[in-house]
Amino acid sequence: MEEKNYEKIYDEYKQQSEQQAQLEAAHGNPDGKEEFVAVRKNDDGDIIAFKTSNGRELDYITALTEAKSGQIAHVDVFHKYGRDIIRSEPDGIKENNLDRLPQF
Secondary structure, three states: OOOOOHHHHHHHHHHHHHHHHHHHHHOOOOOOOEOEEEEEEOOOOOEEEEEEOOOOEEEHHHHHHHHHOOOEOOEEEEEEOOEEEEEEOOOOOHHHOHHHOOEO
């Protein structure tokens, strides 16, 4: 039986995913939806508010409601720890992760 190099297979998969994410990101936001461009954090480092590409400042609950309804581009909402949580789309691009956005 042939020995598989699992590490190499995974690395190739990851590289292809990153290339695809870069390609998709280059197409931007064709629907013209607002995007989160900055965040506000509390003293514990938790994100408590968002600033959108249109300059609106949204508290977490309003942002969550708009993200759930599909009004905000490039974010997902998932349920964990008994609550809904906003997260950036898992696109392999660390720079656009919500936690890495500039603060306002």
